Amino acid sequence: MSILLKQIRIHGFRGLENIEMNLEPTTILVGANNSGKTTFLKALQLALSNTITVSADDFFYCADRECDKIIIDLLFIPTNEKLEAITEFNDDWFSVLTENRIVIDEEGGQTLSFRTLIEEDQNKKIFRKKQYLINEWGEFEDSSGFWYERQYDTDFSFYFDELPFYYIDANRDILDDLKSKTSYLGKLLSTIEYDPTDKAEIEGLIEELNKITIEKSDVLVNLSQTLGELDTAMDNPNNSVDITPFTKKLRDLNKGVQINYSQFSMDYHGMGTRSWSSLLIIKSFLNYYSNKYVENEKVYFPILAVEEPESHLHPNAQKKLYSQIKAIAGQKIISTHSNYIAGNAELLEIRSLKNHNNEVLIGQIDNNLFTKEQLRKIKRQVINTRGELFFSKAVVLFEGETEEQVLPILIEKYFGMSFVELGVDFIGVGGSGNYTPYINFCESFNIIYFIFSDNEAEANKEVKKQIKNSKNNDLNSVVFLHNGNDFEKELIEQGYLDEVKEAYKNIELSECFNEKHTKAKEKELTKIKDEEYYDLIVNMKTKFASEICHVLLKSKKELPLKIKELFDKINATLNLGQNGTN
DSSP, rough: OOOEEEEOOOOOOOOEEEEEOOOEEEEEOOOOOSHHHHHHHHHHHHHOSSSOOOOGGGEEEETEOOSSSSEEEEEEEOOOOOOOOOOOOOOHHHHHTTTTTOOOOOOOOOEEEEEEEEEETTOOOOOOOEEEEEOOOOOSTTTEGGGOOOOOOOOOOOOOOOOEHHHHHOTOOOHHHHOOOSSSHHHHHHHHOHHHHHHHHHHHHHHHHHHHHHHTTTHHHHHHHHHHHHHHHTTTTTTTOOOEEEEEGGGGGGOOOOOETTTTGGGGGHHHHHHHHHHHHHHHHHHHHHHHHHHTOOOOOOEEEEOOOTOOOOHHHHHHHHHHHHTSEEEEEEEEEHHHHHSSSGGGEEEEEEEETTTEEEOOGGGGGGGGHHHHHHHIIIIOOGGGGGSEEEEEESSOHHHHHHHHHHHHHHHSHHHHHHHHHEEEOOOTOOOHHHHHHHHTTTTTEEEEEEEEEHHHHHHHHHHHSSSSGGGGGGGEEEETOOOOHHHHHHHHHHHHHHHHHHHHHHHHOOOOHHHHHHHHHOOOGGGGHHHHHHHHHHHHHHHHHHHHHSSSOOOOHHHHHHHHHHHHHHTOOOOOOO
16 A cells, blocks of 8 residues: 555645646646746655745735745645545554644545745845644635635644655766766766675676777777886885776776666757656666565655656657656656656646636546546546647637637638737537536646537527536627528628638549540539539538638638627637737
8 A cells, every 4th residue: 555645735835826736646736827837746755855945036926916935735645556535544654654744634535745835034135934834725715715824733744755756857867877976867877786706707798808809909008007107206116007988896987877768868869868768767777676665675765756757758759758767666657848747647646727817727627527328428528639628728618610620710711810920719519419528627737618509409508508517608609600600601691602612612623634624514514503502512521621621721801700700709808909800
């Protein structure tokens, strides 16, 4: 059985005024720049180690309020080998944490929780760190106020060899690891030990290798003979000079270790390879010590914070990172901008941070809002291929494949910027009755969403019902087409029949194989009645969607009214300050 850091609360630290987050065995932090991901990891470092100092700039402040204390509360719970919550710490962990620190929660389960408090010593003008045992975890907010207003007085010092904390920042480089005795690589190499018999044998082989290497080189032989004159010069015939191309003693092996990849030294590789290698070093380090503790029948559970593991890596390498990090011993908290890492993670492991009016909002999936099938569908159809959704400023949901091709192109006509630059993503849900899991997903992760819906009677009823059952219950996020219309009928009835005809003509003529065939097809097209076009285009949506995009884009007409209404809502909600060009 093991242990888990299950919950953290942070008050007054940098941009985090008051947040609470539940953690998993592996937790992925996603969000835009300056949303608080690095600050969150630094808060963990502040509470779980003594490797970070505090200055006045680390205290939260904004235009109308500021904090004079930094408070970080952590809650640990017991788990089984699968890191699933159980009620009691096993005997080994109970012995490590000690009975006087473990408390019983309201549900009868054992927990360990403590507070880290940093405030200024007014007399010495320095910042002091104090830690206190929490005797009752309590609610985030209750009738008496927020969690950080509660007081505790039992001194506590978090220092357990069995619960070490490690922080890996985005600037890691294996070349630095090779040079430093205090790096994880240096510490790992310093643990190298050999049986005395093996040691004597290996050092004998090294001595023979040095001898052969010198004998086979005229340069080294000459250098050795010349340096031998040092005895005469120093008048000290009892000493001698040795040239050792290879270290003589095993204890010095770590001083000359080099790591090569593809037959080349790491010096010749770029930052991607060096950064990735450095990350794998910590994996080796933690797994080694984890095995050592197991061999000695002792408990061990490291906590690892990793900042932007994808730094300098190409997309295919990023796809492999999640599984490699997850295989590291202990608990992992990872901040990332990589949609590949986010896309490979389990939905329940994702935590989003979003800065909204100087308040950081924490988003996560509420398991109670989704069936297993809904989670599987979102994972398969959206996240696996559209991991960037976690970083979206807004998402547009719709039903049909025509909208999926048309809207991303026409938004550039409105804003003068691509949907990528705007941070707006477009997601097809595959039918008017399928919005609920996507609505719940967006609301769970505090992602602004809009629905661009057909307006046949059944579609209108379904969408309104799903919005009514959502947490936000905001019909203002929905743009319905005109009454009775789907997207294709909307174009025809709202003044874009000529564009529909042109798109259809372009498709038909593109399939002609010679000039005679083209002329015959053009004559055939003139006989099509206006009212026949709807049935023609709905039976070829995939081809039509691609072609109508380009026709609408070059059209001198304004954008269709309902599309413009959608883009106006996006403009106003995101405060983009744009004047729609159409």
